[in-house]
Amino acid sequence: MRAFVYEPLPGRVCFAPGGAADRLAAEVAALGLRRIMVIAGGAETGLADDVVRGIVGLVAARFDEVRPHVPADVADAARRLAAESSVDGLVTIGGGSTTGTGKIVALTTGLPLICVPTTYAGSEVTPVWGITTAGRKETGRDPRVLPRSVVYDADLTAGLPRSITVASALNAMAHCVEAYWAPGANPVTSLAATEGIRVLAVGLRGPGAVDRERLLYGSYLAGAAFAVAGSALHHTICHVLGGAFDLPHAETHAVLLPSVLTFNAEAAPAAEAQIAGALAAPAAVPALAALYRDIGAPRGLRSLGLTHEQLDRAVDLVAERLPIANPRPVGRQDIAEILESAY
Ligand code: NAD
Numbered sequence: 001m002r003a004f005v006y007e008p009l010p011g012r013v014c015f016a017p018g019g020a021a022d023r024l025a026a027e028v029a030a031l032g033l034r035r036i037m038v039i040a041g042g043a044e045t046g047l048a049d050d051v052v053r054g055i056v057g058l059v060a061a062r063f064d065e066v067r068p069h070v071p072a073d074v075a076d077a078a079r080r081l082a083a084e085s086s087v088d089g090l091v092t093i094g095g096g097s098t099t100g101t102g103k104i105v106a107l108t109t110g111l112p113l114i115c116v117p118t119t120y121a122g123s124e125v126t127p128v129w130g131i132t133t134a135g136r137k138e139t140g141r142d143p144r145v146l147p148r149s150v151v152y153d154a155d156l157t158a159g160l161p162r163s164i165t166v167a168s169a170l171n172a173m174a175h176c177v178e179a180y181w182a183p184g185a186n187p188v189t190s191l192a193a194t195e196g197i198r199v200l201a202v203g204l205r206g207p208g209a210v211d212r213e214r215l216l217y218g219s220y221l222a223g224a225a226f227a228v229a230g231s232a233l234h235h236t237i238c239h240v241l242g243g244a245f246d247l248p249h250a251e252t253h254a255v256l257l258p259s260v261l262t263f264n265a266e267a268a269p270a271a272e273a274q275i276a277g278a279l280a281a282p283a284a285v286p287a288l289a290a291l292y293r294d295i296g297a298p299r300g301l302r303s304l305g306l307t308h309e310q311l312d313r314a315v316d317l318v319a320e321r322l323p324i325a326n327p328r329p330v331g332r333q334d335i336a337e338i339l340e341s342a343y
Helices: 020-031 042-054 072-084 096-109 162-179 187-205 212-229 233-245 249-267 269-278 284-295 308-319 332-342
Strands: 012-015 036-039 059-063 089-094 113-117 128-133 136-141 149-152
Touching: 012 020, 012 212, 020 042, 020 089, 020 113, 020 149, 036 072, 036 096, 042 089, 059 072, 072 096, 072 128, 089 096, 096 113, 096 128, 096 249, 136 233, 149 212, 162 187, 162 212, 162 233, 162 249, 187 212, 187 269, 187 284, 233 249, 233 308, 233 332, 249 269, 249 284, 249 332, 269 284, 308 332
Parallel strands: 012 149, 036 059, 036 089, 089 113, 113 149
Antiparallel strands: 128 136
């Protein structure tokens, strides 16, 4: 046994299949909240109307201007509404963009946050916040943004289109893969990552339709592993691309993952073996490729709308972040090759 430090993060995690509304009401009561701001927009608005039915009398404000990557003007508007409405707690119902909006309000106000996720982003169990100002995404870690409670209900993901389901679950798988070698990795995060990959792969393959219960549980394991392990090369590349070129978050992760795994596999043999085992195959890289083929995963940064000129700029922007934590030393040329292969 090698020496290691594992600092688990606080927070309640509730799995409530088919019961999000009741569980949310119970969590709100347990925290003693009386004036809540509900954050939910876009496709999640209808879901939110149903999930808050047990707390309607406590909703003092609703914020629905959610946008990807939390632009600074959205953060300002959400913080203003929370202050004007004198709320004492925040509830988010939605994907990672919604969770991120709640976190950015919690960051400056210290308000307790309850999250009800509707995708597999995993942000709801991490202390990581993000905000985008003039095309540059800034992120940080702060215990104030860690939700006090998370309510998982797979029924809320039933309406996710197949393309978002696949990309979002692969976003979760990328959390797992990077959790083996990010700076805070330890045997406990690797355990969660391995089970996360196994459950996500089984959930994605079906039979028939995806298994949403498994995907949601896998996304929780992925977020929990990533929250403690931290981020390395893969997340650095994705967050630079997302902030600078407004690429869709989950799809960017999905597209990058095979290239980053291929780059690192030989340099991280223990992780490679665990990933292969989780995918029930002899080697990780071909096993991931087979999964991508089987489920029709998105491939190619070009297909996400990135131009070749932007690709060159992306190499510069990622290289500005060097040195970057990674099991294999990484330089500018490596970044160029990884991005070219993902293109
Ligand atoms: P998203 O929240 O933008 O959702 C993607 C799309 O799916 C949106 O159009 C949304 O309206 C729709 N949608 C969500 N739930 C739905 C449902 N149940 N049915 C139908 N449509 C639904 O994207 P995401 O991938 O969930 O989150 C991405 C954001 O989360 C990024 O900003 C990323 O940086 C952040 N994130 C942060 C962390 C962290 O630890 N801080 C971790 C992961 C992701």
